[in-house]
Amino acid sequence: KGSAVEKRWTLNDFDVGKPLGRGKFGHVYLAREKKSNHIVALKVLFKTQLKQSQVEHQLRREVEIQSHLRHPNILRLYGYFYDQTRVYLILEYAAKGELYKELQRCKYFSERRAATYISSLARALIYCHGKHVIHRDIKPENLLIGIQGELKIADFGWAVHTFNRRRTMCGTLDYLPPEMVESVEHDASVDIWSLGVLCYEFLYGVPPFEAKEHSDTYRRIVKVDLKFPPKPVVSSAAKDLISQMLVKESSQRLPLHKLLEHPWIVQNADPSG
Numbered sequence: 141k142g143s144a145v146e147k148r149w150t151l152n153d154f155d156v157g158k159p160l161g162r163g164k165f166g167h168v169y170l171a172r173e174k175k176s177n178h179i180v181a182l183k184v185l186f187k188t189q190l191k192q193s194q195v196e197h198q199l200r201r202e203v204e205i206q207s208h209l210r211h212p213n214i215l216r217l218y219g220y221f222y223d224q225t226r227v228y229l230i231l232e233y234a235a236k237g238e239l240y241k242e243l244q245r246c247k248y249f250s251e252r253r254a255a256t257y258i259s260s261l262a263r264a265l266i267y268c269h270g271k272h273v274i275h276r277d278i279k280p281e282n283l284l285i286g287i288q289g290e291l292k293i294a295d296f297g298w299a300v301h302t303f304n305r306r307r308t309m310c311g312t313l314d315y316l317p318p319e320m321v322e323s324v325e326h327d328a329s330v331d332i333w334s335l336g337v338l339c340y341e342f343l344y345g346v347p348p349f350e351a352k353e354h355s356d357t358y359r360r361i362v363k364v365d366l367k368f369p370p371k372p373v374v375s376s377a378a379k380d381l382i383s384q385m386l387v388k389e390s391s392q393r394l395p396l397h398k399l400l401e402h403p404w405i406v407q408n409a410d411p412s413g
């Protein structure tokens with residue numbers, strides 16, 4: 141709804157309901173816009189917290205970028221408003237909740253489910269790269285599930301592409317490609333690496349370079365120390381795709397449009413995504 145961005149929203153426009161997921165930098169509530177009865181997720185960020193972490197400009201940039209992104213596999217940011225102490229983000233509500241909880245519940249996904257998720261994420265990333273937006277932070281914690289079971293990339297992060305957020309902000313390094321671990325500049329091919337890590341984790345229930353210590357994870361990533369466990373049994377086509385994505389030289393990684401033509405995706409992904 142294009143009008144949502146121009147309209148000046150206030151908290152009085154919404155009936156606020158139960159708290160949703162564990163929003164890291166703010167609380168997220170189920171809410172209903174009173175006039176349209178439209179159900180949304182309302183994310184509340186505290187201005188003091190934004191100030192002390194100097195992310196106000198990043199938030200403005202993210203809101204600007206997100207307001208132009210329209211894709212079935214990218215969670216919508218309809219608009220925002222603020223009051224004396226808080227900033228409110230009006231988000232699309234993903235009715236089937238957080239993917240990481242579903243992955244914990246199932247331990248790992250079937251090849252059909254994994255391939256369907258990976259192909260829908262690849263299409264969302266192709267769309268983002270077409271708009272010169274990279275690094276949509278595609279780890280399980282940032283993925284939600286819509287009412288039809290479709291995946292939605294929801295950038296929980298503070299900013300869309302700051303490098304330092306990765307290293308300082310979130311615990312896991314598992315998703316960092318070698319060029320980021322070795323902190324050289326990166327491009328859209330970082331998303332191909334992260335998608336390969338995600339595909340592995342969907343099929344095995346753990347990320348490929350997991351280790352007890354950060355230093356060991358760094359070493360395994362830089363070495364591309366990729367091993368496939370004997371259990372659960374995974375097809376060689378799936379392993380072939382993952383091996384073409386987790387390649388150290390970023391220019392040698394399988395391009396996203398080629399991923400959509402890979403036999404494992406063609407044979408396993410549900411076209412409706």
Ligand SMILES: COc1ccc(C(=O)Nc2ccccc2)cc1NC(=O)CCSc1ncnc(N)c1Br
Pocket residue numbers: 160161162163165168181183185195196198199200202206215216217229231232233234235236237238284293294295296297298299300
């Ligand atoms: C487009 O989605 C976003 C866009 C931006 C930001 C954000 O905080 N940006 C930001 C915050 C501070 C500084 C700079 C950027 C966050 C999200 N998304 C989220 O936080 C997801 C909230 S949880 C949830 N949402 C819907 N349905 C559910 N069932 C659940 Br559970």
